[in-house]
Amino acid sequence: MSRYPLLLDRSTWREKLPSLWGGILTSAFSLIIFGAVLLLYLNLIEVSAAIFGQNQYSLFLRDNLGGKEKRSLEKALRKKKAQNLVKISPEQAREEMLQSFVEAKSILEQAHFKPFPEVWEFSLPPGPQPNPKQLDQLRSLAGVTEVFSGRQTQEELNRYFRIARFVGSVLLLALLASIFILIGNSIQLSIYARFQEIQLATILGATRRFVQVPLLLDGVFIAFSGLALSLLVLYLLYQFTLAGVTFDAPTYAIRAHARFFQLQELALGFFFAFALGAGSAQVAAKKLLNQMNL
Amino acid sequence: MNDPPFIRLYKLGKAYQGKEPLYQNINFFFEKGDFRYLTGASGAGKTTLFRLLLGLEKPTWGEVHFRGRIVAKLPPPKRPLHRRSFGIIFQDNKLLLKQTVLQNIRLPLIIQGVPLRKADHQVAQLAEKLNLTSLLEQPVSTLSGGEQQLTALARAAIHSPAVILADEPTANLDLEMSARVLDLLELFHQEGATVIFATHNLELLKERPHPTLLIKDRNFFEVKTP
Numbered sequence: 001m002s003r004y005p006l007l008l009d010r011s012t013w014r015e016k017l018p019s020l021w022g023g024i025l026t027s028a029f030s031l032i033i034f035g036a037v038l039l040l041y042l043n044l045i046e047v048s049a050a051i052f053g054q055n056q057y058s059l060f061l062r063d064n065l066g067g068k069e070k071r072s073l074e075k076a077l078r079k080k081k082a083q084n085l086v087k088i089s090p091e092q093a094r095e096e097m098l099q100s101f102v103e104a105k106s107i108l109e110q111a112h113f114k115p116f117p118e119v120w121e122f123s124l125p126p127g128p129q130p131n132p133k134q135l136d137q138l139r140s141l142a143g144v145t146e147v148f149s150g151r152q153t154q155e156e157l158n159r160y161f162r163i164a165r166f167v168g169s170v171l172l173l174a175l176l177a178s179i180f181i182l183i184g185n186s187i188q189l190s191i192y193a194r195f196q197e198i199q200l201a202t203i204l205g206a207t208r209r210f211v212q213v214p215l216l217l218d219g220v221f222i223a224f225s226g227l228a229l230s231l232l233v234l235y236l237l238y239q240f241t242l243a244g245v246t247f248d249a250p251t252y253a254i255r256a257h258a259r260f261f262q263l264q265e266l267a268l269g270f271f272f273a274f275a276l277g278a279g280s281a282q283v284a285a286k287k288l289l290n291q292m293n294l
Numbered sequence: 295m296n297d298p299p300f301i302r303l304y305k306l307g308k309a310y311q312g313k314e315p316l317y318q319n320i321n322f323f324f325e326k327g328d329f330r331y332l333t334g335a336s337g338a339g340k341t342t343l344f345r346l347l348l349g350l351e352k353p354t355w356g357e358v359h360f361r362g363r364i365v366a367k368l369p370p371p372k373r374p375l376h377r378r379s380f381g382i383i384f385q386d387n388k389l390l391l392k393q394t395v396l397q398n399i400r401l402p403l404i405i406q407g408v409p410l411r412k413a414d415h416q417v418a419q420l421a422e423k424l425n426l427t428s429l430l431e432q433p434v435s436t437l438s439g440g441e442q443q444l445t446a447l448a449r450a451a452i453h454s455p456a457v458i459l460a461d462e463p464t465a466n467l468d469l470e471m472s473a474r475v476l477d478l479l480e481l482f483h484q485e486g487a488t489v490i491f492a493t494h495n496l497e498l499l500k501e502r503p504h505p506t507l508l509i510k511d512r513n514f515f516e517v518k519t520p
Contacts, residue, residue, distance in 0.1 A: 206405045
């Protein structure tokens with residue numbers, strides 16, 4: 001028997017669990033969408049930052065570049081302190097492309113493509129960035145047709161991320177508001193279902209706090225359970241997606257950088273769930289109890 | 295300086311929207327330790343008077359004073375404390391059917407923050423007085439109508455309230471059980487409680503010693519007990 005006998009004893013829990021389940025499931029559904037958007041966004045930033053390193057460069061070489069020209073190009077790069085030089089031949093590039101589209105491999109193998117250019121990938125020591133001069137110097141090297149830098153790509157991606165962040169923030173705020181309303185509605189249903197008990201307690205001299213504390217706990221319970229359920233589903237989806245990604249050789253690197261929510265983020269999530277559950281229950285309970293003149 | 299009247303109805307009037315007033319311009323006192331029967335036709339306003347006393351409704355005109363304070367003007371945080379001065383028995387007893395007799399009786403004590411062990415001790419003492427000891431662990435839903443009303447009576451008296459309001463508690467009981475309920479109310483009255491007992495069963499009041507208050511034609515009349 002608790003200090004709040006009306007709303008917390010075992011028989012009461014049995015009674016109110018079905019109505020709480022509605023709140024838990026709908027909150028969990030919204031939180032899954034919320035979490036998926038957040039996780040996707042975090043991973044896009046992390047993976048892109050890792051894959052498109054800021055000092056990473058790709059040189060596209062002219063077709064049929066001779067051995068002598070390649071050696072002098074390599075010498076020029078060495079002068080610029082290029083590291084981790086990887087040379088991707090046209091054949092390797094074709095093979096990688098075929099690996100990327102493994103399902104269509106047989107069709108692509110029979111197709112005739114314009115030969116891929118040879119690509120050299122390397123990184124330069126970190127320096128003052130951005131450095132368009134650096135790019136121009138690389139472009140001017142003999143035998144080079146095009147230069148791409150990781151920074152360029154990342155800046156391009158960041159521009160899209162900014163748009164995604166704005167759209168995502170609006171979506172996330174809308175979802176948070178909907179969770180707030182959902183929990184509030186569950187609490188209001190709980191009050192309606194238990195109106196006679198609450199009314200009796202009020203007549204017998206129960207304070208607002210006596211009536212409201214169990215309702216706040218209900219709100220926190222809904223938010224916590226909804227968050228826990230959504231995290232479980234998200235984790236399963238995350239593992240499933242990751243397993244799918246890593247079947248594919250070229251995207252295997254993603255596994256090294258992709259991540260689920262970290263411990264601090266989870267703790268923050270539960271803190272927000274507490275605030276959201278208690279806050280929405282408080283608002284809903286106060287409004288309804290005032291309306292009922294209790 | 296004189297003590298203020300225990301309960302004072304001052305120019306009291308109550309009307310619900312679109313209906314004739316239940317009563318108007320009532321001036322009346324209840325002294326501490328009074329035992330009054332309250333009678334009148336159905337819809338005369340007996341239950342409404344109880345709700346006004348508890349501060350669950352506001353008068354349309356006039357004031358209800360309790361221990362010198364205007365009930366309708368009590369600030370919200372003070373209202374629960376005001377209601378704890380009352381014990382109330384309802385016609386439909388308003389018991390929590392899935393809970394045991396013990397849990398129902400100790401509810402007012404738990405609401406008032408009395409520790410569980412102390413509350414259980416108080417319940418055991420009262421149950422013995424009311425012959426309810428053997429029923430304490432039973433769910434209320436398994437009890438007879440009379441036993442349920444005795445449980446409600448125990449719940450109303452467990453916190454030794456200053457006033458017991460009995461709102462037609464005998465309406466669904468046979469004469470024998472009704473007489474027992476009245477006897478028990480008499481007992482609580484002797485222990486110091488002010489009792490207002492609403493009924494429209496005048497038969498029940500025969501040979502009872504206390505004055506009767508009749509609500510009729512929007513007014514209160516003190517009448518002799520039949």
